[in-house]
Amino acid sequence: GAVVSQHPSRVICKSGTSVKIECRSLDFQATTMFWYRQFPKKSLMLMATSNEGSKATYEQGVEKDKFLINHASLTLSTLTVTSAHPEDSSFYICSARVLPLTDTQYFGPGTRLTVL
């Protein structure tokens, strides 16, 4: 299967600071990337969908000014958590899809964010 990486794998930051998470498709070009969030013992929740070169589409209830998504190239999408607070502490996971070859989404390993 296709390989998706995320960086960093873990990050600890102070409340009020901003954190950037990178998602890269390593062996394919991703027309669309997705960002999910997962709280402990809960399922994944889709936050937003980003297409290369266009603005991200956010799910209902997700603050677009707080979770900035940039998909500047076919292999890189970034999620910036701005003015992070302890309630933003979570497991953030990206996925990537390459159309028209396949609808299948391939997931990154996730980033554990802890806000103190």
Next chain:
Amino acid sequence: DAKTTQPTSMDCAEGRAANLPCNHSTISGNEYVYWYRQIHSQGPQYIIHGLKNNETNEMASLIITEDRKSSTLILPHATLRDTAVYYCIRYNTDKLIFGTGTRLQVFP
């Protein structure tokens, strides 16, 4: 709304087949059935998907009933490393909507 129903948890002895059921009685004709699994603290891993026909790959087999209202994921020889949460997902749009999945525990 995940629109699929799976048992909360299942156990399986190592070396035996693990059969994970999924109910998707309201599935549309153009929706695929996708299976992913998530091992603790990792990103989900794609397993297999199908539309109408049964499918098999190196990881698993997918059996879809003729009316497409349910399916079964089969891990033919479960190992301890197959312990994970398994998600059955209906998919025909941009979005993968994850339900609560089945927590499979493989024991020695």
